Amino acid sequence: xxxxxxxxxxxxxxxxxxxxxxxxxxxxxxxxxxxxxxxxxxxxxxxxxxxxxxxxxxxxxxxxxxxxxxxxxxxxxxxxxxxxxxxxxxxxxxxxxxxxxxxxxxxxxxxxxxxxxxxxxxxxxxxxxxxxxxxxxxxxxxxxxxxxxxxxxxxxxxxxxxxxxxxxxxxxxxxxxxxxxxxxxxxxxxxxxxxxxxxxxxxxxxxxxxxxxxxxxxxxxxxxxxxxxxxxxxxxxxxxxxxxxxxxxxxxxxxxxxxxxxxxxxxxxxxxxxxxxxxxxxxxxxxxxxxxxxxx
Amino acid sequence: xxxxxxxxxxxxxxxxxxxxxxxxxxxxxxxxxxxxxxxxxxxxxxxxxxxxxxxxxxxxxxxxxxxxxxxxxxxxxxxxxxxxxxxxxxxxxxxxxxxxxxxxxxxxxxxxxxxxxxxxxxxxxxxxxxxxxxxxxxxxxxxxxxxxxxxxxxxxxxxxxxxxx
Numbered sequence: 001x002x003x004x005x006x007x008x009x010x011x012x013x014x015x016x017x018x019x020x021x022x023x024x025x026x027x028x029x030x031x032x033x034x035x036x037x038x039x040x041x042x043x044x045x046x047x048x049x050x051x052x053x054x055x056x057x058x059x060x061x062x063x064x065x066x067x068x069x070x071x072x073x074x075x076x077x078x079x080x081x082x083x084x085x086x087x088x089x090x091x092x093x094x095x096x097x098x099x100x101x102x103x104x105x106x107x108x109x110x111x112x113x114x115x116x117x118x119x120x121x122x123x124x125x126x127x128x129x130x131x132x133x134x135x136x137x138x139x140x141x142x143x144x145x146x147x148x149x150x151x152x153x154x155x156x157x158x159x160x161x162x163x164x165x166x167x168x169x170x171x172x173x174x175x176x177x178x179x180x181x182x183x184x185x186x187x188x189x190x191x192x193x194x195x196x197x198x199x200x201x202x203x204x205x206x207x208x209x210x211x212x213x214x215x216x217x218x219x220x221x222x223x224x225x226x227x228x229x230x231x232x233x234x235x236x237x238x239x240x241x242x243x244x245x246x247x248x249x250x251x252x253x254x255x256x257x258x259x260x261x262x263x264x265x266x267x268x269x270x271x272x273x274x275x276x277x278x279x280x281x282x283x284x285x286x287x288x289x290x291x292x293x294x295x296x
Numbered sequence: 297x298x299x300x301x302x303x304x305x306x307x308x309x310x311x312x313x314x315x316x317x318x319x320x321x322x323x324x325x326x327x328x329x330x331x332x333x334x335x336x337x338x339x340x341x342x343x344x345x346x347x348x349x350x351x352x353x354x355x356x357x358x359x360x361x362x363x364x365x366x367x368x369x370x371x372x373x374x375x376x377x378x379x380x381x382x383x384x385x386x387x388x389x390x391x392x393x394x395x396x397x398x399x400x401x402x403x404x405x406x407x408x409x410x411x412x413x414x415x416x417x418x419x420x421x422x423x424x425x426x427x428x429x430x431x432x433x434x435x436x437x438x439x440x441x442x443x444x445x446x447x448x449x450x451x452x453x454x455x456x457x458x459x460x461x
Binding site for chain 2: 002003004005006007008031034035038039041042043051053055078101102103104105107108188189190
C-alpha cells in the first residue's frame with residue numbers, strides 16, 4: 001500500500017506545531033506515533049498534503065502535580081506500562097495501556113495521539129472517561145483544559161480545533177479506599193476492543209459502603225461513553241453485594257444501544273457490557289477494600 | 297514532491313539515501329539497502345514481518361517514514377550475526393527447535409524476542425507469548441517458536457546469574 005505524496009516537516013515545540021497547523025490549514029496532519037495515522041495513509045483514507053512530525057518535541061516525563069498525574073502528550077504507551085509512578089498512582093492507566101495493540105504499537109503510540117484520534121473502541125479514551133481525566137489543549141490562544149468526558153464528539157472526532165494540539169492528559173491519582181478494574185473482549189489480543197469497560201469505585205473512607213462508582217464503555221457507541229448514571233448512583237451507600245451489582249450491570253447494558261457490525265452484533269455487545277460491567281464493578285470494589293484505610 | 301538526502305544509521309553503519317517524504321522505512325531498508333529480512337506483510341503494523349529495532353525497541357517499519365528515522369539507530373536481523381557471519385545464539389535456538397518453516401515471520405519474531413531478552417528479567421512462557429502476540433505465523437502454530445525463545449531467555453538468565461560480581 002502506497003500513501004499519497006506529502007510534504008514533511010519536523011517541529012520541536014508545541015507553539016511551532018500550532019503555527020505549522022495554522023500555516024498549512026486543512027492540508028496538514030500531525031504525526032506522532034503514526035500507529036493509527038500510518039494505516040490510514042497507507043489505505044489512502046487520509047491524504048494530507050503536509051505531515052507535521054512532532055516526535056522531536058521534548059515534553060517531559062509523567063509527573064505528579066497537585067493530586068493529578070500529568071502525562072505529557074508524547075508519552076508512549078510502553079512508558080505508561082513501565083512507569084512506577086503510574087502503577088502506584090493511576091494503576092488503571094497502566095493496566096489499560098498494556099492492552100493497547102501489540103508491543104510495536106505500544107513503543108510508538110502516544111497519549112495525545114490515541115486521545116486525538118478518538119477511536120470509539122480505543123482503550124485509553126475509555127479509561128480517561130472512567131477516571132474523569134482532563135485534557136490539556138494547546139492552541140493559538142494558549143492553553144485550555146477540557147474534561148475527557150466532554151472531549152469526544154463522535155467517530156474519530158474531538159473538540160480539538162484545526163490549529164489545536166493535545167499537550168497533556170491529567171489523571172486524578174488513586175485515593176485511599178479507591179479501586180479500579182478494566183476488562184475488554186477482543187478476538188485477538190492485539191485488536192481493538194469489541195467492548196471494553198473501565199471501572200473506578202470509591203468507598204466511604206470510614207465505612208465499607210460505596211460512595212461513588214464510575215464506569216466507562218468503549219465499543220457501544222460512536223465514542224467512549226459513561227455507564228448509565230442512575231444505575232451506577234444506585235450503588236452509593238451499598239456494600240456492592242453481588243445481586244446489587246448484577247442488577248446495576250443489567251441496567252447499564254440496557255441503557256446502551258450498540259450497533260451491529262462485522263465484529264459483533266448489537267445484542268452481543270450489550271451482553272458483553274452486562275458481563276464485563278459486573279466483573280469490573282466487583283473487582284473494583286474488592287480492590288478498593290484492599291487499598292488503604294481501616295482494615296475490616 | 298522532491299526527494300531529499302537523508303542519513304540513516306542502520307546496523308551500525310551510515311547510509312545516505314535519497315527519499316521522498318512518503319517513502320516507508322520498510323521500503324528503503326528492503327529496496328534501497330537490500331535488507332530482505334525486513335518484509336512487507338500487511339502494511340498496517342499488525343503482522344510483524346517488518347519489525348525492526350528503533351533505538352533498541354521493536355517497531356513496525358511499515359508505519360514509519362524513512363525521513364523519521366534520521367537521527368535514530370535502526371537494527372535489523374542482520375545486526376545479530378557475528379562478524380564472520382556466524383549465527384546468534386537466539387537464531388541457533390530457532391534452528392534447534394524447528395521454529396521456522398517458510399521463514400517469512402522469522403526475522404520479526406527473532407528481533408522482537410531479542411529485544412525482550414535484552415530488557416532483562418526472566419520472562420515466563422506466558423509473558424513471551426504476550427510479547428509475540430503482534431508477530432503472526434501461518435506455518436508453525438507458534439509452539440516451537442515459544443520453545444526456542446524460552447530456551448534462549450533461560451540461557452541468558454542463567455548466564456547472568458553465573459557471572460562473577
